[in-house]
Amino acid sequence: MALALLLPEKTLIAPPSRLDDVRTRDFLQVVTRNSPTTYYRGRQGPTGFEYELARDFADYLGVSLSMDAEHNIESLTRSVRDDQADFAAATLPLDLSEQGLRFTRPILELQAMVVYRRGMQPPRELEDLVGKRIGVIKGAGTSLILHELQQQLPELSWKETGELEVADLLQRIEEDSLDVAVVYAHQFKLNRLFFPNVENGFTVGDPLTLAWAFPAQGDISLLSAANDFLETRSEDGTLDQLVDQYFGHDDYLEYVGARTFIRQARERLPRYIDTFKQAARDTGIDWKLLAAVGYQESHWQPKATSPTGVRGLMMLTNATAREMNVANRLDPVQSIDGGSRYLVSIKGRLPEGIQEPDRTWMTLAAYNVGLGHLLDARRIVRMKGGNPDHWKDVREALPLLQKRQWYQQVRYGYARGGEPVIYVRNIRRYYEILNYVYRSQQQFYQLNERQITDDEGDNNPFDTVPPIL
Numbered sequence: 118m119a120l121a122l123l124l125p126e127k128t129l130i131a132p133p134s135r136l137d138d139v140r141t142r143d144f145l146q147v148v149t150r151n152s153p154t155t156y157y158r159g160r161q162g163p164t165g166f167e168y169e170l171a172r173d174f175a176d177y178l179g180v181s182l183s184m185d186a187e188h189n190i191e192s193l194t195r196s197v198r199d200d201q202a203d204f205a206a207a208t209l210p211l212d213l214s215e216q217g218l219r220f221t222r223p224i225l226e227l228q229a230m231v232v233y234r235r236g237m238q239p240p241r242e243l244e245d246l247v248g249k250r251i252g253v254i255k256g257a258g259t260s261l262i263l264h265e266l267q268q269q270l271p272e273l274s275w276k277e278t279g280e281l282e283v284a285d286l287l288q289r290i291e292e293d294s295l296d297v298a299v300v301y302a303h304q305f306k307l308n309r310l311f312f313p314n315v316e317n318g319f320t321v322g323d324p325l326t327l328a329w330a331f332p333a334q335g336d337i338s339l340l341s342a343a344n345d346f347l348e349t350r351s352e353d354g355t356l357d358q359l360v361d362q363y364f365g366h367d368d369y370l371e372y373v374g375a376r377t378f379i380r381q382a383r384e385r386l387p388r389y390i391d392t393f394k395q396a397a398r399d400t401g402i403d404w405k406l407l408a409a410v411g412y413q414e415s416h417w418q419p420k421a422t423s424p425t426g427v428r429g430l431m432m433l434t435n436a437t438a439r440e441m442n443v444a445n446r447l448d449p450v451q452s453i454d455g456g457s458r459y460l461v462s463i464k465g466r467l468p469e470g471i472q473e474p475d476r477t478w479m480t481l482a483a484y485n486v487g488l489g490h491l492l493d494a495r496r497i498v499r500m501k502g503g504n505p506d507h508w509k510d511v512r513e514a515l516p517l518l519q520k521r522q523w524y525q526q527v528r529y530g531y532a533r534g535g536e537p538v539i540y541v542r543n544i545r546r547y548y549e550i551l552n553y554v555y556r557s558q559q560q561f562y563q564l565n566e567r568q569i570t571d572d573e574g575d576n577n578p579f580d581t582v583p584p585i586l
Contacts, residue, residue, distance in 0.1 A: 136178075136338035139203060144181040147171050148193040148202040151186040152282045153307050154363070155207050166363040167206040170224070173355070177346045189279045190256035194218065197330050203339060204331045208301070210258030211328035219333050221343050223326035225360060228302045229262050231318035234290045240297060240318045243270055249296040251275035252286045252579065259299045260582075262322035267585060275299075276579035287312040303364040310546055311553050313375040361509070378412065378547060382554060385417045389430070392450050396457035405555065407457050409547035410481065413540060414456075419449035431456025463488055468506070475508040481544055482515065482537035490518060493527035494534065500526070512538045 139145055149156045149167055156165040168184060175182035188196065188207070196202045198217035210227055211220045233240055240246055243266060253259045255277040267273045276295075283305075286298040291314045305317060331340045350356040386408060393411070397404035408417075414432040415421035422428045426435065429452035438446050440462075443455035464480040466488060471479060483491040494514040495505035503510035517523040518534035 134336050134338035135203070135340075136342050139178065139180060139339060142180075144183050145171070145175045145178065145204075146202045147182065147184045148188050148196045148205045148207070149184055149186050150188055150190070150193065150207045150282065152208075153284070154304050156184060156186045166359065167208070169359055169363075170350075170356075171206045173350065174343060174346050177349075178342065190254070191279050194256070194330060197332055200332050200334065204329045204343070206329050208257065208304070208327055209330050210261075210325040212258065212261070212325075215330070217333045218330045219337065219340055220328040220330055221340065222347055223328055224347060224356070225303065225327040227258060227325040227327050228320055229259050229299055229322050229325070230302050230305060230320045231297055231299055232287070232290065232305055232315050233297045233318050234293065234295075235314045235316045237296060239316070242319065243273070243321065246270075246297060247272045247274075250294070252281075252289060252295045252298045253277045254281065254283065254286070254300075255279040255580070257301075258325050259301070262325075263299060263582070266321065267582075271585035274584045275582050277582060278578045278580070280578040284308055284311070287315045290315050306364050310375045310550055313379065358509075375546075375550070378550060379554075381412070381416060382551065386412075389417060389449055389453065392453045396453050399454070400457045400461045402457060402460060403548075405551040406477070406544070406548050407453065407460075408551060409544045410456065410460070410484070411453065412547050413544050419452065420447050431459075433459070460484060471506045475506060475511075478508040478541050478545075479511060481541045482511070485540040486515070486532055486534065486537040487529070489529035490515075490532040490534065491537075493518060493524075493529050493532070496527050497523055508541075512541070 133141065149165075149171075151157055152165075154166055156163060156168040158164075163184065171184060172182050185196075185202070190207065190209070193202070193205045193207055194209075194215070197205045208227075209220075211223060212218075213220070231240055231246065238245075240249070247270065251263075251274070253263060253275055256279060260275075260277045263273065263275055283298075283300050286295065286300065287305075287308055289295040290298060291312055297318070299321060302320070305315075309315065309317070329343060331337075331343070347356070350359075389408070389411070390404070393404040393408045396402070396407055400407075411417055411430050415430050417430060419430045420428075421430065421432060423432060427433060429446035430449045431452045433441070433443060433446050433452060433455055435446075437443075437459055438455060441455035441458050443451045445451050446455075460480055463483045464476060467476060467479060467483075479491060482494075491511070494511050494517070497514040497517055498505040498510045501510075501514065503514070505511065515532075515534035515538050518527070518532040521531075524531045
């Protein structure tokens with residue numbers, strides 16, 4: 118006891134906690150994967166579900182974010198175990214059997230599903246997978262599900278890889294080097310329109326949960342802060358909004374529509390790209406969004422005419438053409454210029470409190486249904502106690518303009534309010550496809566430009582899991 122009292126005082130001071138260490142260095146070090154569901158560099162900079170959530174957590178702690186995406190699942194979990202990163206955010210399943218890792222509370226449900234090449238005999242049950250060329254991502258949880266299912270069906274065999282991502286598997290299905298892949302439903306939602314020849318089959322296994330992975334050694338102060346943050350974001354609805362933003366709109370554009378769009382983006386759009394880009398420079402609106410509007414309006418046909426008299430590539434009414442000083446609606450240059458400036462005009466007339474991206478979605482809805490009806494839908498949102506500045510609330514109110522009990526209470530009366538909802542969501546998907554096709558960063562996966570290595574030879578990225586004999 119006497120010796121303890123004689124020890125220098127500094128030996129009795131506890132080392133800084135993990136949370137204190139992060140705040141002292143003033144940044145979070147997070148490892149992730151380069152994929153559309155986690156992190157990638159878009160036109161406006163870094164984006165992705167895991168990136169957005171991690172950045173919000175860094176803001177919550179009052180520090181900056183450093184995100185390293187040069188990883189596969191094996192290397193990023195190793196980085197966390199070796200204490201070279203604060204945590205991993207990379208579509209990781211919560212797996213309590215993983216040694217050296219601690220996990221946060223659940224963030225998102227992960228439901229594994231079978232996807233297959235359109236045109237082959239659709240697999241409908243587990244037995245249909247026997248003898249098929251199946252691909253999965255190693256360490257993602259889907260391989261673990263197949264190992265469990267193999268106990269029921271010993272003949273089951275598959276290939277797994279830690280070098281590829283979901284988009285690579287889907288492209289290999291399209292190109293007939295795989296028959297089937299097992300991926301998570303939200304991953305397929307985000308990728309499916311870029312691979313219109315890949316079809317969803319059936320779900321397999323019990324749902325898993327996405328979580329962040331922290332080092333098992335040391336104190337749990339940073340993990341506890343992450344759990345507090347996630348609970349807060351779950352309770353205030355922010356987490357649900359982020360999930361909906363990235364994974365919530367999937368069920369409306371059919372594969373045949375996606376195939377047609379991609380084909381026409383190759384064959385027809387190049388004639389008008391320079392004009393859309395000039396309109397973008399003039400208005401500040403992304404040229405790909407303008408092009409998406411043009412496709413939704415006319416399928417990029419400059420002489421298109423509707424039964425109601427709107428005409429041209431951007432389908433302008435006579436009144437709009439006069440307002441925008443468009444002399445010839447059938448001239449694609451004038452039409453694109455006039456339609457683009459009209460979008461800017463609408464956006465400028467919306468109430469200032471509407472923030473992006475809601476402001477853009479409401480602008481598009483007003484382009485379709487008219488600004489007056491859009492404002493009527495906002496009034497209905499107020500009547501129902503919602504937030505008229507949120508597109509989610511407005512898109513739910515727009516179809517009510519078709520019901521007498523509602524349109525009698527607003528200024529501009531009846532409107533086919535379901536149409537602008539479909540209109541906006543179609544444009545959002547066309548815009549996403551164009552973003553995908555024209556994204557220039559080498560890290561991301563571009564349609565029909567990524568070279569696929571044959572499964573044979575030294576460059577084979579797959580390991581085969583054989584059947585149980």
